[in-house]
Amino acid sequence: MAEVSFQAVGKTYPGSRTEVIKGISARVADGELMVLLGPSGCGKSTLLRMVAGLERISRGTMAINGRIVNDLEPKDRNIAMVFQNYALYPHMSVFDNMAYGLRIARIPRAEIRARVAEAAQILELTPFLKRKPGQLSGGQRQRVAMGRAIVRNPQVFLFDEPLSNLDAKLRTQMRVEIKKLQTRLGVTSLYVTHDQAEAMTLADRIMVINDGVAEQVAPPLEVYRRPASAFVAGFIGTPAMNFLAGRLCGDGRAVELAGGVRLGLPAPVAGGPMAGGTEGAITVGIRPESLRLDNGHGDLAVAVDLTEMLGADSVVHGRLADNGSTLVARLSGIVPARPGDRLRFTIAADALHLFDTTSGRRLDA
Amino acid sequence: MVESRWWITALTHAVLLLGVLVVLLPIYLAFVASTHPVQNVIQVPMPMLPGGHFWENYSQVLGRGVPTVGNVPIAVMLFNSLVMALGIAAGKIAISILSAFAIVYFRFPLRMAFFWLIFITLMLPVEVRIVPTFQVAADLNLLNSYTGLILPLIASATATFLFRQFFLTVPDELAEAARMDGAGPMRFFFDILLPLSRTNIAALFVILFIYGWNQYLWPLLITTDRDMTTVVISVQALVSVMEEEPQWHLLMAVAMLAMLPPVAVVLLMQRWFVKGLVEPEK
Numbered sequence: 001m002a003e004v005s006f007q008a009v010g011k012t013y014p015g016s017r018t019e020v021i022k023g024i025s026a027r028v029a030d031g032e033l034m035v036l037l038g039p040s041g042c043g044k045s046t047l048l049r050m051v052a053g054l055e056r057i058s059r060g061t062m063a064i065n066g067r068i069v070n071d072l073e074p075k076d077r078n079i080a081m082v083f084q085n086y087a088l089y090p091h092m093s094v095f096d097n098m099a100y101g102l103r104i105a106r107i108p109r110a111e112i113r114a115r116v117a118e119a120a121q122i123l124e125l126t127p128f129l130k131r132k133p134g135q136l137s138g139g140q141r142q143r144v145a146m147g148r149a150i151v152r153n154p155q156v157f158l159f160d161e162p163l164s165n166l167d168a169k170l171r172t173q174m175r176v177e178i179k180k181l182q183t184r185l186g187v188t189s190l191y192v193t194h195d196q197a198e199a200m201t202l203a204d205r206i207m208v209i210n211d212g213v214a215e216q217v218a219p220p221l222e223v224y225r226r227p228a229s230a231f232v233a234g235f236i237g238t239p240a241m242n243f244l245a246g247r248l249c250g251d252g253r254a255v256e257l258a259g260g261v262r263l264g265l266p267a268p269v270a271g272g273p274m275a276g277g278t279e280g281a282i283t284v285g286i287r288p289e290s291l292r293l294d295n296g297h298g299d300l301a302v303a304v305d306l307t308e309m310l311g312a313d314s315v316v317h318g319r320l321a322d323n324g325s326t327l328v329a330r331l332s333g334i335v336p337a338r339p340g341d342r343l344r345f346t347i348a349a350d351a352l353h354l355f356d357t358t359s360g361r362r363l364d365a
Numbered sequence: 366m367v368e369s370r371w372w373i374t375a376l377t378h379a380v381l382l383l384g385v386l387v388v389l390l391p392i393y394l395a396f397v398a399s400t401h402p403v404q405n406v407i408q409v410p411m412p413m414l415p416g417g418h419f420w421e422n423y424s425q426v427l428g429r430g431v432p433t434v435g436n437v438p439i440a441v442m443l444f445n446s447l448v449m450a451l452g453i454a455a456g457k458i459a460i461s462i463l464s465a466f467a468i469v470y471f472r473f474p475l476r477m478a479f480f481w482l483i484f485i486t487l488m489l490p491v492e493v494r495i496v497p498t499f500q501v502a503a504d505l506n507l508l509n510s511y512t513g514l515i516l517p518l519i520a521s522a523t524a525t526f527l528f529r530q531f532f533l534t535v536p537d538e539l540a541e542a543a544r545m546d547g548a549g550p551m552r553f554f555f556d557i558l559l560p561l562s563r564t565n566i567a568a569l570f571v572i573l574f575i576y577g578w579n580q581y582l583w584p585l586l587i588t589t590d591r592d593m594t595t596v597v598i599s600v601q602a603l604v605s606v607m608e609e610e611p612q613w614h615l616l617m618a619v620a621m622l623a624m625l626p627p628v629a630v631v632l633l634m635q636r637w638f639v640k641g642l643v644e645p646e647k
């Protein structure tokens with residue numbers, strides 16, 4: 001149905017000098033659900049609102065289905081948006097809320113009724129059609145907002161943190177519903193969130209945004225397994241990835257952590273920090289869950305500060321004996337480590353993530 | 366919570382009753398006076414119970430008028446007052462809601478300058494600018510016309526301000542959702558903003574209707590034709606007759622009639638805005 005593409009899209013708000021979106025290029029494929037993920041203030045909503053036509057595009061081009069929409073009014077873009085606070089019309093019934101856009105588009109009455117009835121049925125809103133938004137629960141309001149979007153048969157759905165006003169349980173339930181609905185309707189969607197669990201479950205691909213720059217655009221598992229930058233690596237995954245200072249040595253075949261621990265690499269790293277060279281300072285990323293307890297031969301000796309027992313697994317916070325940097329490990333099962341205990345961990349060579357210390361970019365074999 | 370002892374309840378009721386009495390007694394006396402022939406009214410003490418001249422007095426003022434104020438039936442003046450009060454209330458609301466809409470929802474050059482200009486007019490009520498306003502009205506041939514009665518009083522900074530404050534509390538997303546739904550600015554205004562403002566409108570209408578109804582100075586200046594005067598002016602005219610004793614019975618009948626429309630408006634609109642207060646819609 002529709003493909004959305006960004007070409008070096010940038011945004012500067014009028015009256016401010018800093019660029020909020022700094023040249024993002026990407027393509028959202030037809031029927032794909034792309035999640036825009038990033039910390040607060042990174043520009044997710046701004047980018048989404050530029051797609052909607054609610055904010056002007058300062059530079060670059062944006063196209064929907066090959067048609068450049070930079071100067072198109074929202075109503076001419078055939079897009080529907082679900083707002084964070086739902087933005088339902090408080091004085092209209094649920095039915096009228098959903099029908100409003102259709103009425104403006106001068107769709108015949110009978111068809112409006114049919115479309116709203118269908119949407120209401122999909123969203124289980126049929127019993128509430130006569131109520132006002134004020135008489136609905138948060139979850140029901142959220143569904144009305146979805147209903148208002150789907151009755152229009154838009155080319156693109158936009159969601160701006162649609163679940164953030166719901167409680168944790170309902171949020172998990174609704175995100176499954178949204179995923180099912182989107183798959184069923186096959187409508188290209190952009191979904192803003194800062195909740196990584198939501199992003200991981202919903203997304204076909206995730207765009208991780210940091211300070212107006214798209215750091216990585218990739219499927220959820222790839223973002224997790226091969227983060228393109230130290231920022232992405234630190235943002236995705238809980239507890240957050242450990243970052244240790246290190247040095248590339250042995251012709252790019254090993255890293256040496258500050259303090260002297262030497263870890264071998266599965267394949268020599270090309271393109272090290274010094275242009276063309278293979279040795280020099282880098283950042284080593286280790287996911288807490290890829291550390292293994294091995295008190296016999298473990299390379300990393302850790303003094304335990306604190307252990308969180310979560311039942312299914314335990315999170316051990318400690319400091320590396322060699323250089324004092326903090327290290328968090330997530331181990332399955334119950335690990336009865338006490339503050340002051342010494343544990344040794346090993347790490348599989350292919351589970352190391354290496355990043356250029358200055359640029360933050362990932363270094364690969 | 367206040368304790369609910371029986372004597373506290375009794376006391377509060379007594380105080381309230383006293384208050385009601387203080388407010389209602391003069392009105393009651395006015396009503397009594399309006400149902401007696403004039404001799405009864407001017408005797409001392411005045412009768413405390415309604416007399417038998419209700420129809421006579423009221424039909425005389427309504428239908429034939431009072432000789433001392435030119436025999437213009439009060440019905441005509443009531444109508445004039447009604448047109449003026451409705452015109453002022455409706456006009457003020459229409460103009461101020463539109464200007465507030467423009468100021469809040471549109472970006473145009475000198476937007477804030479216009480806002481402050483409107484704001485400054487707060488310092489210039491009719492009484493202050495009455496001479497130039499009269500000059501303009503006279504030049505435009507607006508003397509003795511409804512337009513002349515209404516138009517100069519219509520601009521309202523207070524109402525504009527009120528609507529502006531209200532519009533600022535309406536979430537931006539509502540306007541954006543309407544935009545996504547394909548509604549243009551005027552459509553958004555009529556379909557969404559106006560219905561949301563209706564309790565504000567009702568409250569303002571009551572206030573402005575009474576304001577318009579009670580106008581004295583401006584109608585006095587602009588209407589020289591007896592047929593165009595308002596009922597409030599005629600009440601004053603009936604009191605200040607030159608040589609003879611005021612005709613108190615007729616005067617009171619006119620006063621009672623002059624009071625009715627504002628009371629009716631308050632009673633009628635009260636249901637609206639109490640409803641609006643009980644179930645807030647945002």
Ligand SMILES: Nc1ncnc2c1ncn2[C@@H]1O[C@H](COP(=O)(O)OP(=O)(O)OP(=O)(O)O)[C@@H](O)[C@H]1O
Nearest residue numbers: 013016020038039040041042043044045046047194
């Ligand atoms: N109307 C505006 N004028 C100027 N700057 C703005 C405006 N709106 C947003 N910004 C700035 O743009 C940046 C990005 O804002 P945006 O709302 O897109 O963030 P976000 O990623 O959606 O954050 P959140 O997760 O908190 O919603 C912020 O630094 C914000 O201060």
Ligand SMILES: [Mg+2]
Nearest residue numbers: 044045046160
């Ligand atoms: Mg946002």
